[in-house]
Amino acid sequence: MVYHSTRGQTPPHTFSQAVEAGLAPDGGLFLPERLPDITPLLPQWAGLSYAELAAEFFTLFASEVSREEWHALTAQAYSKFAHPDTAPLVRFTPQTYVLELFHGPTLAFKDFALQLLGLLYKRQVAQTGRKLAVLGATSGDTGSAAIHGCLGQEGIVIFILYPNGRVAPLQERQMACSGADNVFAIPVPGTFDDAQRVVKETFGDTAFTREVNLSAVNSINIARVLAQCVYYISGWLRLPAEAREKGVEFVVPTGNFGNVLAGWLAAKMGLPGVSFRVATNQNDILHRFFSTGIYEQGEVHPSHAPSMDIQAASNFERYLWFLLGGDTPKVRSVMTEMKSTGRADLRANMAADFRSTRMDDDTIQRVIVQAWQDWQYVLDPHTACAFTAMSPEKTSVVLATASPAKFPEVVARATGSEPTHPTLEALKALPLRRWPLTADVEVVKEFIRAHL
Numbered sequence: 156m157v158y159h160s161t162r163g164q165t166p167p168h169t170f171s172q173a174v175e176a177g178l179a180p181d182g183g184l185f186l187p188e189r190l191p192d193i194t195p196l197l198p199q200w201a202g203l204s205y206a207e208l209a210a211e212f213f214t215l216f217a218s219e220v221s222r223e224e225w226h227a228l229t230a231q232a233y234s235k236f237a238h239p240d241t242a243p244l245v246r247f248t249p250q251t252y253v254l255e256l257f258h259g260p261t262l263a264f265k266d267f268a269l270q271l272l273g274l275l276y277k278r279q280v281a282q283t284g285r286k287l288a289v290l291g292a293t294s295g296d297t298g299s300a301a302i303h304g305c306l307g308q309e310g311i312v313i314f315i316l317y318p319n320g321r322v323a324p325l326q327e328r329q330m331a332c333s334g335a336d337n338v339f340a341i342p343v344p345g346t347f348d349d350a351q352r353v354v355k356e357t358f359g360d361t362a363f364t365r366e367v368n369l370s371a372v373n374s375i376n377i378a379r380v381l382a383q384c385v386y387y388i389s390g391w392l393r394l395p396a397e398a399r400e401k402g403v404e405f406v407v408p409t410g411n412f413g414n415v416l417a418g419w420l421a422a423k424m425g426l427p428g429v430s431f432r433v434a435t436n437q438n439d440i441l442h443r444f445f446s447t448g449i450y451e452q453g454e455v456h457p458s459h460a461p462s463m464d465i466q467a468a469s470n471f472e473r474y475l476w477f478l479l480g481g482d483t484p485k486v487r488s489v490m491t492e493m494k495s496t497g498r499a500d501l502r503a504n505m506a507a508d509f510r511s512t513r514m515d516d517d518t519i520q521r522v523i524v525q526a527w528q529d530w531q532y533v534l535d536p537h538t539a540c541a542f543t544a545m546s547p548e549k550t551s552v553v554l555a556t557a558s559p560a561k562f563p564e565v566v567a568r569a570t571g572s573e574p575t576h577p578t579l580e581a582l583k584a585l586p587l588r589r590w591p592l593t594a595d596v597e598v599v600k601e602f603i604r605a606h607l
C-alpha cells in the first residue's frame with residue numbers, strides 16, 4: 156500500500172514515510188492509494204481483543220511492518236487503557252448506546268491515536284538511529300495525549316506550545332506534571348493561534364527541521380486517522396445483531412473532522428449499514444457546510460466544549476478529495492480559494508454522507524442535566540453536543556470523547572457535584588514543570604537546540 160497526497164503533487168510514500176512526513180510536501184494530506192474491503196474479514200475479527208483488532212486492521216495498510224510487529228505495537232499502545240474492553244460500549248436502551256473513548260492515560264479519545272503514534276516514532280528512531288524532536292501546538296487535549304504517547308521514549312524529545320492561561324488547569328497539569336525528562340510544556344503569551352503560528356513558522360525553516368530531525372504532532376497524520384477507524388469497527392462488532400440490522404448511526408462530537416472522517420472511511424471500507432451525524436458546538440462551520448453546501452470560515456467563539464472550538468477543520472481536505480472524485484487539480488483550486496477568501500461553494504458536489512447538528516452552551520448544560528436525571532450518567536461537554544436528536548429508526552451510537560472529570564466546572568454547574576478521576580487527583584499534588592517562552596520562532600528554535 157502506498158499513500159498519495161490529496162493535492163497530487165507528491166510522489167507516492169510508504170506508510171512509514173507518510174507517518175514521518177505528517178503533511179505532504181505539496182501541502183496536501185496523505186490518503187491510502189485504495190481502501191481495502193473489510194466486510195469479509197469482520198466475522199473473523201469478532202472474537203479479537205481491541206489491540207488484536209487494531210493490529211489486524213493496520214496489517215492491511217502497512218506491509219513494511221510485519222503482522223507480528225503490529226501485534227506487539229498495538230498490545231503496548233493499548234496496555235495503558237484502564238478498561239478491559241479498551242473502548243467499552245454502554246447500552247442505554249436497545250436502540251441507544253455510548254461508545255466510551257476516554258479510558259486512556261489522558262482521558263480523551265486522542266489517546267487511541269497518540270499512544271500508537273508515540274510507538275511508531277520510537278520504531279523510526281530505532282531504525283534510523285537518529286534522535287527525533289517532536290513539536291506541536293495545542294489548545295489542550297492533543298498536547299497532553301501527545302506527551303503521554305512520547306513519555307520516557309528513548310531518542311524522542313517532545314515540545315508542546317500552548318497559550319498561557321488559556322488551557323484548562325487540569326489539561327495544563329497533564330502536560331506539565333509528567334515528571335519526564337524528555338517532555339517540555341511551553342506556555343507562550345497570546346491565543347492558540349499564536350502558538351500554532353510559531354510552530355508553523357518553525358516547520359517553515361526546512362534547514363532547521365533537518366538539523367534537529369523535527370516531526371509535527373497534529374491532527375492530520377494519516378496514522379491518527381487510521382487508528383481511529385478501529386473503534387468504529389470494534390463498537391459495531393460489539394452491538395447485538397438486532398441493533399446492527401436496524402442500521403447504525405454513529406453520532407460524533409466534531410471539531411477538526413478527524414474523528415468522524417475515520418468512521419466514514421471505515422464505512423467506505425465496507426463496515427455495513429452505518430451512517431454518521433456530525434455534532435458541533437456553536438463553532439458550527441461543519442454543521443453549516445452539511446446543511447448548505449457552503450464551507451465558510453467564521454470567528455472562533457470559546458465554548459463549553461473547548462476541544463471543538465475550531466472554524467477551519469484541518470481534516471476536511473481528505474473528505475473534499477472524495478467529494479471531488481479524486482480530482483487533485485480541483486482540490487488544489489478549492490483549497491486555494493478557501494485560503495484566500497475563507498469560503499468555498501461546494502453545492503454542486505454535495506453528497507448525503509452526513510447528518511449534522513449544532514449545540515450552543517446553554518443547551519450543552521441542559522443536556523448534561525437531562526442525562527444525569529434520566530440515566531445517572533455524567534456527560535462531558537463535548538459528548539453532550541452529540542447526545543441529542545437520535546434517529547427514530549436507526550440504532551444510535553454516541554461517541555463519548557472525554558471523561559467529564561476533565562471539565563469539572565461546567566459539569567458541576569449542571570449536576571451539582573464535581574466529577575473526579577484518580578489520575579487527575581494525583582496530578583494536583585505534583586509540581587508543575589513549565590518552560591515559558593515568548594511567541595518568537597527564533598527563541599523556540601534556540602530552546603529546541605539546547606534541549607535535544
Ligand SMILES: *Cc1c(COP(=O)(O)O)cnc(C)c1O
Binds near residue numbers: 263409411414537
Ligand atoms: C479533539 C476532540 C474532539 C474533536 O475531534 P476532531 O477529530 O477534531 O473532530 C472532540 N472531543 C474531544 C474531547 C476532543 O479532545
